[in-house]
Amino acid sequence: MKVSFLDLKAPYLELKEELDAAYQRVMESGWYILGQEVEAFEQEFAVYCETKYCIGVGNGLESLHLILRAMKIGAGDEVIVPANTYIATWLAVSYAGAIPVPVEPDRNTYNIDPNKIEAAITSKTKAIIAVHLYGQPADMDFINEIASRHNIKVIEDAAQAHGALYKGRRVGGLADVAGFSFYPGKNLGAFGDGGAVTTNNRQLADKIRLLHNYGSRSKYYNEVKGFNSRLDELQAAFLRVKLNKLDEWNERRKQIAKYYLKELQEYTDLKLPYVAEFSESVWHLFVISSPQRDKLKRYLDTVEVSTLIHYPIPPHLSDAYAENLGTNWQINSYPITQMISSQILSLPISPHLNKTEIQIVVEILLEVFKHDII
Numbered sequence: 255m256k257v258s259f260l261d262l263k264a265p266y267l268e269l270k271e272e273l274d275a276a277y278q279r280v281m282e283s284g285w286y287i288l289g290q291e292v293e294a295f296e297q298e299f300a301v302y303c304e305t306k307y308c309i310g311v312g313n314g315l316e317s318l319h320l321i322l323r324a325m326k327i328g329a330g331d332e333v334i335v336p337a338n339t340y341i342a343t344w345l346a347v348s349y350a351g352a353i354p355v356p357v358e359p360d361r362n363t364y365n366i367d368p369n370k371i372e373a374a375i376t377s378k379t380k381a382i383i384a385v386h387l388y389g390q391p392a393d394m395d396f397i398n399e400i401a402s403r404h405n406i407k408v409i410e411d412a413a414q415a416h417g418a419l420y421k422g423r424r425v426g427g428l429a430d431v432a433g434f435s436f437y438p439g440k441n442l443g444a445f446g447d448g449g450a451v452t453t454n455n456r457q458l459a460d461k462i463r464l465l466h467n468y469g470s471r472s473k474y475y476n477e478v479k480g481f482n483s484r485l486d487e488l489q490a491a492f493l494r495v496k497l498n499k500l501d502e503w504n505e506r507r508k509q510i511a512k513y514y515l516k517e518l519q520e521y522t523d524l525k526l527p528y529v530a531e532f533s534e535s536v537w538h539l540f541v542i543s544s545p546q547r548d549k550l551k552r553y554l555d556t557v558e559v560s561t562l563i564h565y566p567i568p569p570h571l572s573d574a575y576a577e578n579l580g581t582n583w584q585i586n587s588y589p590i591t592q593m594i595s596s597q598i599l600s601l602p603i604s605p606h607l608n609k610t611e612i613q614i615v616v617e618i619l620l621e622v623f624k625h626d627i628i
């Protein structure tokens with residue numbers, strides 16, 4: 255039996271009636287941009303994230319870009335980013351005209367290593383973007399403490415961690431401000447693009463609200479050169495339906511992770527995901543690691559268990575940043591990140607996997623190690 259990595263239609267089928275009703279509600283309203291659905295979703299998501307403010311935006315990358323713009327971070331400034339992240343975190347910094355300064359991850363959590371941040375801070379550093387990678391919150395108290403000592407801002411990239419907890423508190427309200435993505439495959443995903451900014455800082459919320467809609471508070475009066483990056487009314491209506499399910503679906507992910515951890519611990523040589531004691535992951539991804547990764551992936555492909563690599567090329571080695579290679583960093587500047595990218599493999603962990611599918615993944619992996627298949 256084939257195990258697919260992610261079935262994007264499954265959430266629609268589970269919530270078809272409510273989603274179809276949401277679609278009809280929007281279509282019949284005759285109002286398609288910045289209407290009641292976006293407003294209601296913003297309120298509901300702010301409550302969910304335990305923050306005062308939420309602003310819907312076009313996508314996750316834009317959420318981070320607008321945050322940096324609102325903080326007036328741009329040309330000549332440096333922003334500390336994880337070396338080990340999805341490239342969008344870096345691109346937001348580049349969009350704003352600032353320079354991403356990578357910091358290596360912790361070998362176990364794969365999140366930015368706070369012990370290495372201070373060495374990367376210069377007189378040009380304006381902010382740190384902490385990514386809650388694979389659904390696990392970064393060590394925010396440690397990061398906030400460093401930032402406050404150096405008088406720099408902290409931004410959460412929470413694109414992979416909707417609902418995750420750090421010392422019992424939700425991501426989204428753990429720093430100055432946070433960016434979220436609602437790309438369909440995320441824990442809270444739309445049926446198209448979408449994103450949001452959450453914060454407790456009223457001034458910052460105001461600025462982002464201004465910037466995301468042409469720099470205009472009232473129609474045709476433009477206070478600043480803004481952008482067009484709005485959460486779509488239809489997507490907001492869908493997201494309201496899915497937000498009601500988020501905790502339940504995150505719980506299913508946790509159950510799958512628990513099962514994988516228990517079964518794979520004893521009988522395989524795989525390095526399994528490690529969650530720090532202060533974090534509660536929402537398991538956006540279940541990432542194992544092995545020096546034999548490529549062979550393992552090829553074998554799993556032949557038995558139709560689909561896996562993915564998040565991410566095969568670290569941003570500092572990506573062609574997109576070729577111009578910085580040799581000046582801002584060297585090929586071997588981030589060996590931990592490079593090692594991780596060559597050994598990691600993501601197993602299927604969607605809330606819509608059934609028990610049989612999960613058992614198949616485990617059985618096949620146990621077979622691999624029992625019979626030295628790779």
Ligand SMILES: *Cc1c(COP(=O)(O)O)cnc(C)c1O
Pocket residue numbers: 313314315316339340342343385411413414434435436437447448449
């Ligand atoms: C998905 C993602 C983004 C970007 O979100 P989009 O909605 O695709 O623009 C940013 N950062 C991280 C860590 C992500 O996983």
